[in-house]
Amino acid sequence: MLGLVSSSSTLVATDAFKVILPIGIGFASAAFLTMKIVTPNTDKSIQMASLRAGDSTHDDEYTDDQDEFLARCEEEYGPVFNILLLNKTLTVVSGRLIREVFMNEDFSASDAIDEFTGMRAFMHSMIKSNKDVDNRIIHEVVRDNISPNLPTFTPTIVEQLEIQLEKCLGKCEEKLIENPLTSVLQEMIAGAMANVFVGPEVAKSRKVINTFITCTADFGKVLGNSFRRKSAWRTFTTRTKYRTSLLNPMEKHIHVLVEATTPVILERRRLEAEAVAAGQDYIRPNDILQRLLDNFDKYNFVDQEDVCGHLLLLVLASVHTTSDTSTNLLYYLAAFPQYQDQLYAEQQEVLDGQQREREELRKKRLEAGEEVGEDLDPAHDRDLTAAAIKKMVHMDSFVREIFRYRTERLTLTHRARRDVTLSNGMVLYKGNNAIINMKSAHQSPDQGEDVAEFRPWRFVGKPKAATKAGSDFLPFGMGRHACPGRFLAIQQLKTVGVLMISKYSKIQIQDPSKTNKVLRSRIGEPIVTGLIFTSRQ
Numbered sequence: 001m002l003g004l005v006s007s008s009s010t011l012v013a014t015d016a017f018k019v020i021l022p023i024g025i026g027f028a029s030a031a032f033l034t035m036k037i038v039t040p041n042t043d044k045s046i047q048m049a050s051l052r053a054g055d056s057t058h059d060d061e062y063t064d065d066q067d068e069f070l071a072r073c074e075e076e077y078g079p080v081f082n083i084l085l086l087n088k089t090l091t092v093v094s095g096r097l098i099r100e101v102f103m104n105e106d107f108s109a110s111d112a113i114d115e116f117t118g119m120r121a122f123m124h125s126m127i128k129s130n131k132d133v134d135n136r137i138i139h140e141v142v143r144d145n146i147s148p149n150l151p152t153f154t155p156t157i158v159e160q161l162e163i164q165l166e167k168c169l170g171k172c173e174e175k176l177i178e179n180p181l182t183s184v185l186q187e188m189i190a191g192a193m194a195n196v197f198v199g200p201e202v203a204k205s206r207k208v209i210n211t212f213i214t215c216t217a218d219f220g221k222v223l224g225n226s227f228r229r230k231s232a233w234r235t236f237t238t239r240t241k242y243r244t245s246l247l248n249p250m251e252k253h254i255h256v257l258v259e260a261t262t263p264v265i266l267e268r269r270r271l272e273a274e275a276v277a278a279g280q281d282y283i284r285p286n287d288i289l290q291r292l293l294d295n296f297d298k299y300n301f302v303d304q305e306d307v308c309g310h311l312l313l314l315v316l317a318s319v320h321t322t323s324d325t326s327t328n329l330l331y332y333l334a335a336f337p338q339y340q341d342q343l344y345a346e347q348q349e350v351l352d353g354q355q356r357e358r359e360e361l362r363k364k365r366l367e368a369g370e371e372v373g374e375d376l377d378p379a380h381d382r383d384l385t386a387a388a389i390k391k392m393v394h395m396d397s398f399v400r401e402i403f404r405y406r407t408e409r410l411t412l413t414h415r416a417r418r419d420v421t422l423s424n425g426m427v428l429y430k431g432n433n434a435i436i437n438m439k440s441a442h443q444s445p446d447q448g449e450d451v452a453e454f455r456p457w458r459f460v461g462k463p464k465a466a467t468k469a470g471s472d473f474l475p476f477g478m479g480r481h482a483c484p485g486r487f488l489a490i491q492q493l494k495t496v497g498v499l500m501i502s503k504y505s506k507i508q509i510q511d512p513s514k515t516n517k518v519l520r521s522r523i524g525e526p527i528v529t530g531l532i533f534t535s536r537q
């Protein structure tokens with residue numbers, strides 16, 4: 001939790017992952033890091049957790065051992081209790097009551113983050129339309145354009161991930177990469193996301209890729225750093241100062257996108273006009289930029305700058321979160337080498353099956369006297385398709401287990417918009433903040449055996465895909481506001497895992513004494529040791 005932010009005020013591109021990404025990781029994580037005013041809950045039946053001797057807040061006890069702290073509090077006070085954390089009184093909600101926070105529109109994660117950071121004004125300074133408080137435009141863009149079309153984006157994503165992996169790591173023996181995130185993973189993810197979001201013509205610009213990688217760090221600057229004690233003053237200044245374009249660090253990123261997209265949009269328009277004039281169908285480029293332009297009026301956009309501002313919001317939500325979790329996946333593969341063979345065997349089995357099916361189809365077509373056709377080109381028999389990735393259930397379970405095991409224990413704060421009575425009779429009054437006890441969800445006995453252990457095949461054979469959000473799996477939130485990008489994120493994570501396992505026979509942690517720390521690191525925390533890669537022969 002605390003490590004999500006950098007303590008440096010001179011963030012550079014490579015610091016992107018030390019800063020918090022409030023959109024992607026759930027607005028409330030950022031909120032949690034930037035708490036300010038003490039707003040006590042006035043329902044006397046909700047008890048304030050006792051303080052450790054010598055402590056005046058719960059910060060240190062929580063930081064020392066999140067699990068132990070929460071286990072103690074749950075045992076003493078049950079599923080709902082108040083704590084003093086980061087200068088704020090928060091009501092911890094646990095277990096089956098968590099659902100009532102996520103499913104009740106009287107709780108707002110977005111209000112919480114805005115209260116703590118003043119971020120809404122800043123985000124609104126990036127766009128010209130869709131500024132009402134409960135606007136869901138970015139959610140809808142992802143939900144309606146990315147998730148249902150994932151199979152069509154998959155070839156591009158896989159190709160880009162492979163190209164960047166080859167470029168950044170390539171064939172090697174015992175090669176040490178001190179910071180796999182900045183040296184490899186963020187290039188891979190930014191390259192793939194850029195192709196999906198803005199198309200290959202724009203994504204080939206290095207400036208654009210840099211924007212995809214660094215805008216998160218710049219966003220972090222706005223939220224500030226050293227979050228242990230945030231002040232109301234900071235929130236106030238964020239609200240006021242970043243309204244002006246001169247001070248807004250995102251301005252330059254929007255400019256990069258406008259500059260790179262302008263010639264591409266003009267060329268696309270020219271080609272479309274040409275096609276129309278010739279009475280032909282214009283084949284629309286398959287990227288989000290095109291979809292935003294095609295739905296310009298539906299999404300209430302004002303101009304191209306506005307479209308680019310919305311694209312940047314999408315980048316903020318997606319690139320950092322996915323790069324960070326992909327990096328972590330590599331550390332888990334390295335920490336548990338005993339599972340690598342099974343993951344490799346699974347992918348070979350799935351691809352063998354795909355190849356057999358296609359051979360069978362070719363045979364049938366030939367027997368029926370039909371042409372085989374490009375769709376069955378043998379060169380693509382072993383492509384990593386969306387369907388193939390979906391069939392890799394061990395990889396899926398591995399990824400879900402990482403999220404279950406690693407997730408921050410207290411996060412996703414929600415502010416009550418009016419008085420809310422939980423089903424146990426306790427009341428959160430208007431303005432109170434509920435914070436979710438993820439430990440109670442992710443380590444409940446319902447998760448199976450050894451809930452405190454990493455068991456990668458925990459979900460194999462169960463209806464628990466890594467994309468399935470619910471009260472037993474909350475890294476993407478749940479309900480109406482659950483992360484709409486999780487389908488893309490999980491597919492990319494699984495693809496990264498599959499590519500790594502297929503290309504490298506050994507991935508090792510540079511300093512094994514740091515393994516435990518690495519496995520427990522939260523999103524955005526600094527990399528404390530490198531990885532050593534050896535290619536498959």
Ligand code: HEM
Pocket residue numbers: 023024025026027109136138139142146314317318319321322325474475476477478480481482483484485486488489
């Ligand atoms: C591992 C990667 C990711 C993680 C852990 C993550 C996590 C989250 C979480 C916790 C939320 C808040 C949910 C809530 O309030 O209940 C969220 C919201 C959101 N995420 Fe993600 N996310 C990831 C990747 C992505 C990607 C790839 C995209 C876009 C393609 C995306 C787009 C969004 C959007 C638009 C929202 C706002 C949803 C709303 O308020 O309705 N995320 N994400």
